[in-house]
Structures are given as structure tokens and as C-alpha cells.
Amino acid sequence: MKLTAMGQFSFVLLACCMQAVICSSIGNYTDMFSLLDFKKQISLDPQQALMSWNGSTHFCTWKGVRCSVKKPSRVTSLNLTKQGLVGQISSSLGNLTFLKVLDLSANSFLGEIPVSLGHLHHLQILHLENNTLQGKIPALANCSKLTWLSMGRNQLTGEIHEDFPSRLETLLLSVNNLTGTVPASLGNISTLKEFSCARNNIEGSIPDEVANLLGLQLLYVGLNKMSGRFPQPVLNLSNLVFLSISLNNFSGVIPSSVGTSLPNLQLFKIGGNLFHGHVPSSLTNASQLNDIDMTMNKFTGVVPSSIGRLSGLTWLNLENNELQASNKQDWKFVDSLANCTELRVFSLAGNRLAGQVPNSVGNLSSQLQYLHMGGNQLSGDLPSGIANLRNLISFSLPGNNFTSLLPEWLGTLNSLQRVVLDGNFFSGLIPSSFSNLSQLAELYLDWNQLNGYIPPDLGKLQMLEALNISYNNLRGSIPKEIFAIPTIVKISLSFNNLHGALHANIGNAKQLTNLEIASNNLSEELPSSLCNCESLEDIELGNNFFSGSIPTSFGNISSLKTLNLSHNNLSGSIPPSLGNLQALEQLDLSFNNLKGEVPTEGIFKNNATSVLIDGNQGLCGGPLGLHLPACPIMQSNSAKHKLSILLKVVIPLVIVLLLVVIISVLSFRRRKQKTKDISLPSFGREFPKISHSDLARATEGFATSNLIGQGRYGSVYRGQLFHDGKLVAIKVFSLDTRGAQKSFIAECNALRNVRHRNLVHILTACSSIDPNGNDFKALVYEFMPRGDLHNLLYSTRDRELSSYFIPLVQRLSIMVDVSEALSYLHHHHQGTIVHCDLKPSNILLDDDMVAHVGDFGLARFKFDTTSPSLVDSTSTSSLAIKGTIGYIAPEYAAGSQVSTAADVYSFGVVLLEIFIRRSPTDDMFKDGMTIAKLTEINFPDNVLQIADPQLLQELEQREDITMTFRDSGAQILRSVLNIGLCCTKTSPNERISMQEVAAKLHGIRDAYLRGN
The missing domain is CATH 3.30.200.20 (Phosphorylase Kinase; domain 1)
Structure with a gap:
């Protein structure tokens, strides 16, 4: 039969339509199967991120998946960052031909990056950083639209590609095992703004072609093996803001024009190289510089006196160079730094500065927190102007030639947490004003010429962790007050003239790890209370006059690594309990009056090099490696003599021991x-x-x-x-x-x-x-910077909070987050956890408005394996009602056990509260009326009458965009409130699980996003 012309045209049109439908269907299935193949490669999904990836829902609603709005729906974004996923990245992702965003960062993906990703022509953003990926970077030149590529913090090897997409703006490859050089072809990517390959094994220098990257703002190549002169191409990058070439092998001088060529610099880090010459004065032309780090080089000369022109400077670190200053002219840079009113860190440690520090150091910024000038040749008095720096946290001047008394004004710097003045020639007394430094955590005064007594008032320093006054001329006894400092970790008083007993109060120093009081004149018995210092790792008490026996209780200090009791007057035997110290690495008991058999267990066993016992004439036996004489065998006596010993010694001893055991057990x-x-x-x-x-x-x-x-x-x-x-x-x-x-x-x-x-x-x-x-x-x-959800909803005290409106989609996302957390606790953890106190004030929000559930002070754990929901509350406390009024499940009032269903009820109340914006304890809820009952009465037709007026206003404002928006918004509200009603059923058995809740809320949010 012949077709008419019109019929032929209709047939062709129908065939084309059918072909389009078939192609559309194929595209959809390709995307779905590609995602499912990706899921197959995942060996561990601790947060159940891929739980929704199944055939029961459309793949566009799966977690992390976003699709195009236009039909047919194709996957355009896959975002699974920070999900804890373990496995390999499936090559099937290369079939997602419409993919624009792929973010798999902050997981534990391993293996190689699939080559197929190089076929994604629409890809714009590729985030793979912070995984354990290996192998080489695949060729991505065909991803012509790629603008952001981040693969840092992996284990990638090989060289950096010569061929990257021409539209790249960000290329981040730091913290890998990359080798080779920075490719010259990088200079062809004219759009590049950020490039980082820090912490790799890159060699060579920065190629000349980089000079073409006129838009480059960030260049990080630090901690590599690069070498050569200062990279000249950098001087052409006038828009550069952040430059770090630290910890390489660059050498030569810094170009004198560096600050003029790079006027927009804010960060300049070149430390840990081999640069020499003078600090370029042109740096002051980069007027926005706030961070200068030139440490560990060989710079000479003086610091430019113009440095103070950088008024925004916050960090100036020039330590470990060969900079000089010996007269007033050389020190002028300190005067100019008074203009840097934001300066917080200033270090000139490890240089060749000499003479008196100018008093103008006291004119530095009132914001200064760190002042370090140790390891120079400074002398004279400490400048009194330093007393003006009221915010100093760390004051460090070790290894100089200061000869004055320690000034009392040091005790007025109330913010000090660290004072390091060791290795000088300070004399006189330790200032009593030091006891006013209530924030002080570290005090180092060792290797000076201090005399007098250790002030007992140092015991007032209740945050002190390290006290080192060794190698001085101190006398008197060790004040017991310092042992009462609850935070003290290290006490070093060796090589002084201290005398008297080591006070029994030392047992109060519960956090003490290092006790070094060797080479003094201490005497009497060792306090057995030392065993109360359970964190002790190092005990140095040698070269004193301690007497008596070694306390057996020393064998209870399980963390002990070093014990030095040498050159004392100790007697008795070596306690076998010392052999129980598994951590003990060095034991020195030499030159005492010890006798008897040496233990054979623990450190004594086959470890002769770690045990020093010379100078004790009465010791015998022990391991063969100690080469001691055998212990004599006691000769037998007559039966009468044995009986006498039994009656006079053994029986009374047994009685005493029994009493001791009984008392010890009770204690x-x-x-x-x-x-x-x-x-x-x-x-x-x-x-x-x-x-x-x-x-x-x-x-x-x-x-x-x-x-x-x-x-x-x-x-x-x-x-x-x-x-x-x-x-x-x-x-x-x-x-x-x-x-x-x-x-x-x-x-x-x-x-x-x-x-x-x-x-x-x-x-x-x-x-x-x-x-x-x-x-x-x-x-x-x-x-959590955004605070808790309750304050965000209701606070009127904070003007910013009270004006903050939480949009509908944001509220949806918050409740999705909370449902995910509870679903994890109830169903995907090793044993069920019931929160027991879910409410808005226990839901905290980060900068990105991601919700985090907190406050587990009432949490309960499941032990009964026969019941999927009941939790054994007797494991923690009684069956009293737990939670907060308004959010407590009704069955708790009847004495029911703790259960996951009660958490579901609390979640339902929170869900209703978020969208209605009424607290369940509002005055209107009385005489049997609850927020759940209010919702039930108005559901479904009148939900807009009880919803938060702010949400209704949002819906009204969007009507001009689409006439159907208000209707769809109302439908979203109905769907959400319906979930709240399902969660707040009176009977626990009728409530849905948190898994169902999470799945439903995901679907509602994704549908909302697709529709808008």
C-alpha cells in the first residue's frame, strides 16, 4: 500500500520520536548502571551513605546524586565527601557523560584513579583530595571544561602531566609522592589562579613559562627537592597573593625588586632554603604583606629599618639566619616595627645579634604574643619596656649573655604562658612576683647563676606544667607546695645545692612524668608515696645522700622508663617488684650499699646493658650477664633451733602478714x-x-x-x-x-x-x-559556629540571630541530617545507641548549616540481642523518666524501658516544632493538647494555618516565580508534617523506624530541589 506524502512525513516523524525515546531511555539506564557498578566497588560504607542506592527509588534521588532538571534526567553531580567510604573508584564513572561535579574527597578510596574520568567532557569540578589513592594522575586533557582539580593528600606517584585542560583555574596536588619537575606546559593554562604541589618530591626549579600565568594568585611549592636560584618567573606574577617556596634547596640572593614586582603579596614564605645576602628592603612595597617567614637561611646584614611600613604585618619570623645588630643604628628596625599595630609573632632567634636590646622593644604592638630572641649574643639587662607588652604569651631569650638580676616586672605580664630564659648568666633570687603569673605553663631558668631558695609561692602557679631550674646555685629544701600543683608534668632541679628530705607530698603530683633532682645534697629515705605518681616515666635522683631501702612500691609505677638512684647511700635488697615494670628501659642503682640476690625477671633478664649495679659489694646471683657471684646457700640447723625460729619469728610474722593483707585488701x-x-x-x-x-x-x-x-x-x-x-x-x-x-x-x-x-x-x-x-x-x-537549633529558631537577644530566617529547604536539610544521625545510632552502629534527650538545643550547626546531634549524657546501649528496640537501661541507671519535658515519649511515664521508638517520638516532636515554630512547652499546649495533636487536628487541609508564618511568607514571595510554587510548597509541608505524625504515634509499635524516616525525608528534599 502506498503512503501519501503526508503519511510518509508522519511515519518519519514517528520514527524519529521513537528513536529519541529509546536514546533517552538508554542514557538513563547507563547512568543508573554506572552508579550501581560504583557501589559494587565499595567495600565499607560505615555511614550507610549508599543505603538509598537501590531499585526502589529513582537514581536521581539517591544520596549524593544530582540530575539535570531537563528531561531526560542525567546525572550531573556526584558528591560523597566525608562519608568514610572504603574501596576503589569504579571506571564506570566515565560513562556518566553529563557529569559536571565529582566530589569524593575525605574518604578512604584506594587504588588508581580511573583513566575513564578523562572522557568526561562536561566535567567542571573534580575533588579527590584526602584519600589513599595511588598510581599516576590520569590524562585529563579531554575534560575541556574542567576548572577545579584537587588531588592533594593522597599517595599519587609519577610526574605531573604535561597536558592539563586549558580552562583550569585551580590545580592542587600537595602532599603526595609525585616526582619529576613542574611542567613547562603549565604556563599555557592562562586561566590558572591557584597551583600547589607542596610536600612532594619535585625537583628542578619553576619553569620560565610560568611567567605567562598573569592571573596566578597562589603558588605553593614548599617541602620538595627543588633547587636553583630564586625562581625569576615568579617576579612576573604581579597578581600573586600567596607565595611559599619553603623547605627546598633554593640558593643565591633574593632579587632586590621582589616587593616591587609582587605588590599584592600577603604571604611570603621562603624559609628552610640556602638563600644568602640581605633581606630585601623592597618587601615594604608589597604594602599588604602580613606574613613573612624567612627562617633557616643564611641571610646577613641588618634588618631593613623600613620594615615598619608594613602596617598590617602580623607574622615576622627571621630566626636561624646570620643577621647582625650591634649598635643603635642597627637596631632601628625595632623602632619602626612600632607602626605594625597588628604584629603578633616576632622572632629573631638564632642569629648574631649582640649587645643591649633597645628599650623601644616595649613599643611593639600591644597585640604581640610571641617574642623570641634566643640563641644570640645579647647582654646587659632585660629591657624594662617589655613590661608594656601585656598580651605576651611566650617570652623566649635562651642562650644569650644576660647578666642582670631577673626583674620583678616579669611577674606583671599576666598573660604569659611560657618563659624561657635558660642558658644565660642571670643571678640573684627568683623573683617572688613570678607567683602572679597565673597562666604560666612553662618556666625554664636552668643554666644560670641563680641563688637563694625556691620560692614556695611558685605553688600558686596552678597551671604550671614544666619547671626547670637545674644547673644553678639554689639552696634550701624543695618546697612541698610545688608538688601540689595539679598540672605539673616536669620538675627539673638537678645540679643545685638543695638539701633535706624529698617531701612525701610528692605523691600529690598525679600528672608528673619527669622528676629530675640529681646532684644535690638531698638525704633521708625515699618517699614511698612516689608510687602515687602513676604517670612517672623518668626518675633521676642520683648523686645525693638518700638512705634506707628502695621502696617496693616503686614497682607499681607501670609507666616508668628510666630510674636512676645511683651514687646514694641506699641499703637493703633490690625489690623484685622492679622486674614487673614492663616499660622500664634504663635502671641505674650503681654505687650504693645494696646487697642480696638480684632479681631475674623483667629488665634484669638478658638485659645487662640496661642495668647498672656496679659499686654494690653485697649483690649476688641474678642473670648470668651481670657476672655476679652466686648467692651462698644457707646451712641447715638443728630441729630445736628450727622450732625456736618457728615460734619466735615465723608465726608472729605470719600473723602480721595476715593483718597486712586484710588491711591492704580493704584499702x-x-x-x-x-x-x-x-x-x-x-x-x-x-x-x-x-x-x-x-x-x-x-x-x-x-x-x-x-x-x-x-x-x-x-x-x-x-x-x-x-x-x-x-x-x-x-x-x-x-x-x-x-x-x-x-x-x-x-x-x-x-x-x-x-x-x-x-x-x-x-x-x-x-x-x-x-x-x-x-x-x-x-x-x-x-x-559549632552557628550554635544550636533552638537559639536559631527563637533567640531575640542576638540581633543577628533574631533576623536570621531558616528557609524551607534549609529546614528540610537540617532534619535530614538529624534523621541520618539517629538512623546510624539505631541501626548501623556496633550495638544500638538510644540518645534519650533529642531536642533542638542538642542539635548544633556548623558554618555550612550542617546539623550535628550532641549531648549524649543520657544515652543508653542495647545489650538484649533478642529484642530489636528495647535497651538494657540497667547498664547505666534506673528506669526513671529520661529526657526533657515536651519531647519525652508517653510510654516512659508508664515505666516502659528505654527504646529506639522513644527517640523516634522525640524526633517527631522536633520535626513538627521546626516547621510550626512552636515549642512543645508553649502555653497553648495544656489540658491534653500537644504539638502532635494540634498537627493531627489540622492535617491535611489546614496545615498552612499552623505552619511557621515565616515559611508562608517565603511561599508568597515565590509566587511570582511560578504559580505552582505555593501549591508545591504546601504539599512539601503536608508530607513533612505527616512524617512527624507517623513518629509521634501514641503506641511505640505504630511508629516508623529512623531508617524509614531518613529515606522519606531524603525523597521529599530531593523532589523539592528538582522542582525548584
């Missing part, structure tokens, strides 16, 4: 109970040690100005840890409040092994004593 039980009460639970992983003094310094003495929250069991402070400047939140427990002790233990147990991006990250814990000797417990968390 041990008391100590064990006490230890149980105050010990820090094991976290299952290594946490940095932190003391009460660290936390006190971080919070300015737990000042009320740093108080950011209070709860039933303690207070939360904002703090700054000084070792890295990190902002933290410090939860201090009020241990006089009943239940606080259990709350601390519960929170430790809950957090010691959990890992999830939506749980507050614990950094460390502190279980110590405060300066008054009271038990002290605190937890240190990552600081």
Missing part, C-alpha cells in the same frame, strides 16, 4: 571504688592528652564571657586551644550534681567509637583534679 577495695568513680573511660582510639590547666587557659579561667550554654549536669564554654588555636566547645560537668558522674561516663561510652558526619565530633576528654584538689571532668568537642 585496695576503697581505692578501686574511688578509681572507678573518677577514671576516664577508654575511647577505643588515641586522643590527645589535655589537662585542667589547658582547659582553664583555653576558656580564660572558665570566664562567664565564654559561657555558651548550661544544662542539668554542667556548663559549656567556648575555648581556644593554644597549641593549634582551634576553637572548641568544652563541656564541664558539675560533679556535685547527682547523676553528673554517670552522665560523663555515658557520654564517653556513647562517643568513643561512633563516627558520623552528623554527630558532634569529640576531640578529647579530661578526667583530672582542679587546683583545689576536687575531681574534674570535661569533654572537648568541635566548636
Whole structure:
């Protein structure tokens, strides 16, 4: 049958449409199968990030996946950063031909980067940093639209490619094992703004072609094996802001025009090279410079007196060079630095500065925190002007020729945490004003000519950790007060003229690790209380006049590594208990009056080089390696004599020993109970040690100005840890409040092994004593800058917070985050954890508004393997109602056990509260009316009447964009509130699980994003 012309045209049109549909379908399936193949390569998914990746939902709704708005839907973004994923990156990702963003950073991917990624022609952003990827960087030249490429912090090898996409703006390859040189072809990428290959094994120099990168703003090539002269191409990069070529083998002089050629520099780091010559005065032409680091080179001459023109300078580190200053003219640069009102760090340590330090050093910035001038040839008096630097934290002048008395004004610098004045010729007394330095953590006065007594008032330094006054001419006894400092870690008083006994109060120094009091005139018996210093690692008491026996209790100091008791008047036998010290590496008992058989276990066994016992004529036996004579065998006596000994010695001794054992057992039980009460639970992983003094310094003495929250069991402070400047939140427990002790233990147990991006990250814990000797417990968390959700919703005290509006999509994302956290605790952790106190004030927000669930002080753990939801609450406390009024599940009032269903109920209340913006304890909720009942009454037709008016205003404002937006917004609200109702069912058995909640909320949010 013939077709008419119109029929033929219709047939062709139909065929084309069918072909388009088929191609569209193929594209969809290709993307889905590629994602599923990627999932197959994942061997560990601790946060269950890929749980939603299955056939029950469209792949565009899967976690981390974003698709194009236009039909057919194709994957345009895959973002799975910080999910803890372990496995290889599947080559099938190369089939996602519409992919624009691929972010797999901060996971544990291993193996090689698939070559197929080089076929993604639409790719714009590729983040693979902070994994354990190996092999070479694949060719990516065909990714013609790529603008951001980050592969740092992996284990990549090979050379940097010659051929990168021409549109690149950022190329970050730091912290790998790359070799070769910086490719000359880099100069062809005219759009490049940031390039970093620091901490690799790159050789050569920076190629001349880099001079073409006129838009380059960041260049980091530090910590490599690069060499040659200062890279001249850099001088052509007038827009450069950050330059670091530190820790290489560059040499020669710095071009005198460097500051003129690079006028926009803010950071200039060239330390750890072989540069020589003078510090270029042209640096002052880079008027925005705030960070100069030229350490560990061979610079000579004087510091330019014009340096003070850099008014924004915050960091000036010139230490370990050969800079000179010997007269007033040479020191003029100090006068000019008075103009740098933001200066915080200033170091000239390890140079050839000589003579008197000008008093104008006291005119430096009031913001100055670090002043280091050690290792020079400075002499005379300490400049009194330094007393003006009220914010000094660290004052370091060791290894100079100062000859004056230590000035009393040092005790007025109340912010000092570190004073280092060792290796000089200071004389006279230790100033009594030092006792005013309440923040002081380290005091080094060793290798001077100080005399007089150790001031007992040093015991007032309740944050002191290290006290070193060795190699002086001090006399008198060691004041017992210094042993009462709760934070003291190191005491070094060796090589003085101290006398008297070592006070028994030394047992109070619970944190002490190093005790060095050798070469003095100390006498009497060694205090057995030393065994109470359970952290001791190094005991140096040699060359004194100690007498009596070695306390058997020394064998209880399990952390002990070095014990030196040589050249004393000790007698008796060597306690066998010393052989129990597994950590002991060096034992020196030489030149005493010890006798008897030498133990054979532990350090004594086959370790003759680590045990020194010469000069003790009465010792015998022991391991063969010690070459001691055999111990004599006791001759037998008559039966009558044996009976006499039995009656007169053995029986009374047995009776005494039995009494001792009974008393010891009772005492041990008391100590064990006490230890149980105050010990820090094991976290299952290594946490940095932190003391009460660290936390006190971080919070300015737990000042009320740093108080950011209070709860039933303690207070939360904002703090700054000084070792890295990190902002933290410090939860201090009020241990006089009943239940606080259990709350601390519960929170430790809950957090010691959990890992999830939506749980507050614990950094460390502190279980110590405060300066008054009271038990002290605190937890240190990552600081959340946005505060808690309750304040963000309701606060009117903070103008900024009260004006902050949380959009609909943001509220959705917050509740998705919270649901993910609870789902992890309930279903994906090693044993169920029930939070028991979920509420908005326990939901904290970071800078990116990502929610983190915190406060696990009431958490409970599942032990009953036969029940999927009930938790054995007897493991921690009684079955009393746990939680906060308004959020507590109704079954708790009837005495039900703790369960995950109760957490679901609390989550449902929070969910309703976030979208209705009414607290469940609002005055309107009484006489049986609850937030759940209010929602149920108005659901589904009248939800807009109870929703947060701010959300309704958002919907109204968006009506001009699309007429359907308000309807879709209303539908979103209905869907969300319906989940809240499913969570707040009266019967626990009717509530949905957190897995279902998380999946549903993900779907709602993704649908909302696709529609808008």
C-alpha cells in the first residue's frame, strides 16, 4: 500500500520520536548502571551513605546524586565527601557523560584513579583530595571544561602531566609522592589562579613559562627537592597573593625588586632554603604583606629599618639566619616595627645579634604574643619596656649573655604562658612576683647563676606544667607546695645545692612524668608515696645522700622508663617488684650499699646493658650477664633451733602478714571504688592528652564571657586551644550534681567509637583534679559556629540571630541530617545507641548549616540481642523518666524501658516544632493538647494555618516565580508534617523506624530541589 506524502512525513516523524525515546531511555539506564557498578566497588560504607542506592527509588534521588532538571534526567553531580567510604573508584564513572561535579574527597578510596574520568567532557569540578589513592594522575586533557582539580593528600606517584585542560583555574596536588619537575606546559593554562604541589618530591626549579600565568594568585611549592636560584618567573606574577617556596634547596640572593614586582603579596614564605645576602628592603612595597617567614637561611646584614611600613604585618619570623645588630643604628628596625599595630609573632632567634636590646622593644604592638630572641649574643639587662607588652604569651631569650638580676616586672605580664630564659648568666633570687603569673605553663631558668631558695609561692602557679631550674646555685629544701600543683608534668632541679628530705607530698603530683633532682645534697629515705605518681616515666635522683631501702612500691609505677638512684647511700635488697615494670628501659642503682640476690625477671633478664649495679659489694646471683657471684646457700640447723625460729619469728610474722593483707585488701577495695568513680573511660582510639590547666587557659579561667550554654549536669564554654588555636566547645560537668558522674561516663561510652558526619565530633576528654584538689571532668568537642537549633529558631537577644530566617529547604536539610544521625545510632552502629534527650538545643550547626546531634549524657546501649528496640537501661541507671519535658515519649511515664521508638517520638516532636515554630512547652499546649495533636487536628487541609508564618511568607514571595510554587510548597509541608505524625504515634509499635524516616525525608528534599 502506498503512503501519501503526508503519511510518509508522519511515519518519519514517528520514527524519529521513537528513536529519541529509546536514546533517552538508554542514557538513563547507563547512568543508573554506572552508579550501581560504583557501589559494587565499595567495600565499607560505615555511614550507610549508599543505603538509598537501590531499585526502589529513582537514581536521581539517591544520596549524593544530582540530575539535570531537563528531561531526560542525567546525572550531573556526584558528591560523597566525608562519608568514610572504603574501596576503589569504579571506571564506570566515565560513562556518566553529563557529569559536571565529582566530589569524593575525605574518604578512604584506594587504588588508581580511573583513566575513564578523562572522557568526561562536561566535567567542571573534580575533588579527590584526602584519600589513599595511588598510581599516576590520569590524562585529563579531554575534560575541556574542567576548572577545579584537587588531588592533594593522597599517595599519587609519577610526574605531573604535561597536558592539563586549558580552562583550569585551580590545580592542587600537595602532599603526595609525585616526582619529576613542574611542567613547562603549565604556563599555557592562562586561566590558572591557584597551583600547589607542596610536600612532594619535585625537583628542578619553576619553569620560565610560568611567567605567562598573569592571573596566578597562589603558588605553593614548599617541602620538595627543588633547587636553583630564586625562581625569576615568579617576579612576573604581579597578581600573586600567596607565595611559599619553603623547605627546598633554593640558593643565591633574593632579587632586590621582589616587593616591587609582587605588590599584592600577603604571604611570603621562603624559609628552610640556602638563600644568602640581605633581606630585601623592597618587601615594604608589597604594602599588604602580613606574613613573612624567612627562617633557616643564611641571610646577613641588618634588618631593613623600613620594615615598619608594613602596617598590617602580623607574622615576622627571621630566626636561624646570620643577621647582625650591634649598635643603635642597627637596631632601628625595632623602632619602626612600632607602626605594625597588628604584629603578633616576632622572632629573631638564632642569629648574631649582640649587645643591649633597645628599650623601644616595649613599643611593639600591644597585640604581640610571641617574642623570641634566643640563641644570640645579647647582654646587659632585660629591657624594662617589655613590661608594656601585656598580651605576651611566650617570652623566649635562651642562650644569650644576660647578666642582670631577673626583674620583678616579669611577674606583671599576666598573660604569659611560657618563659624561657635558660642558658644565660642571670643571678640573684627568683623573683617572688613570678607567683602572679597565673597562666604560666612553662618556666625554664636552668643554666644560670641563680641563688637563694625556691620560692614556695611558685605553688600558686596552678597551671604550671614544666619547671626547670637545674644547673644553678639554689639552696634550701624543695618546697612541698610545688608538688601540689595539679598540672605539673616536669620538675627539673638537678645540679643545685638543695638539701633535706624529698617531701612525701610528692605523691600529690598525679600528672608528673619527669622528676629530675640529681646532684644535690638531698638525704633521708625515699618517699614511698612516689608510687602515687602513676604517670612517672623518668626518675633521676642520683648523686645525693638518700638512705634506707628502695621502696617496693616503686614497682607499681607501670609507666616508668628510666630510674636512676645511683651514687646514694641506699641499703637493703633490690625489690623484685622492679622486674614487673614492663616499660622500664634504663635502671641505674650503681654505687650504693645494696646487697642480696638480684632479681631475674623483667629488665634484669638478658638485659645487662640496661642495668647498672656496679659499686654494690653485697649483690649476688641474678642473670648470668651481670657476672655476679652466686648467692651462698644457707646451712641447715638443728630441729630445736628450727622450732625456736618457728615460734619466735615465723608465726608472729605470719600473723602480721595476715593483718597486712586484710588491711591492704580493704584499702585496695576503697581505692578501686574511688578509681572507678573518677577514671576516664577508654575511647577505643588515641586522643590527645589535655589537662585542667589547658582547659582553664583555653576558656580564660572558665570566664562567664565564654559561657555558651548550661544544662542539668554542667556548663559549656567556648575555648581556644593554644597549641593549634582551634576553637572548641568544652563541656564541664558539675560533679556535685547527682547523676553528673554517670552522665560523663555515658557520654564517653556513647562517643568513643561512633563516627558520623552528623554527630558532634569529640576531640578529647579530661578526667583530672582542679587546683583545689576536687575531681574534674570535661569533654572537648568541635566548636559549632552557628550554635544550636533552638537559639536559631527563637533567640531575640542576638540581633543577628533574631533576623536570621531558616528557609524551607534549609529546614528540610537540617532534619535530614538529624534523621541520618539517629538512623546510624539505631541501626548501623556496633550495638544500638538510644540518645534519650533529642531536642533542638542538642542539635548544633556548623558554618555550612550542617546539623550535628550532641549531648549524649543520657544515652543508653542495647545489650538484649533478642529484642530489636528495647535497651538494657540497667547498664547505666534506673528506669526513671529520661529526657526533657515536651519531647519525652508517653510510654516512659508508664515505666516502659528505654527504646529506639522513644527517640523516634522525640524526633517527631522536633520535626513538627521546626516547621510550626512552636515549642512543645508553649502555653497553648495544656489540658491534653500537644504539638502532635494540634498537627493531627489540622492535617491535611489546614496545615498552612499552623505552619511557621515565616515559611508562608517565603511561599508568597515565590509566587511570582511560578504559580505552582505555593501549591508545591504546601504539599512539601503536608508530607513533612505527616512524617512527624507517623513518629509521634501514641503506641511505640505504630511508629516508623529512623531508617524509614531518613529515606522519606531524603525523597521529599530531593523532589523539592528538582522542582525548584
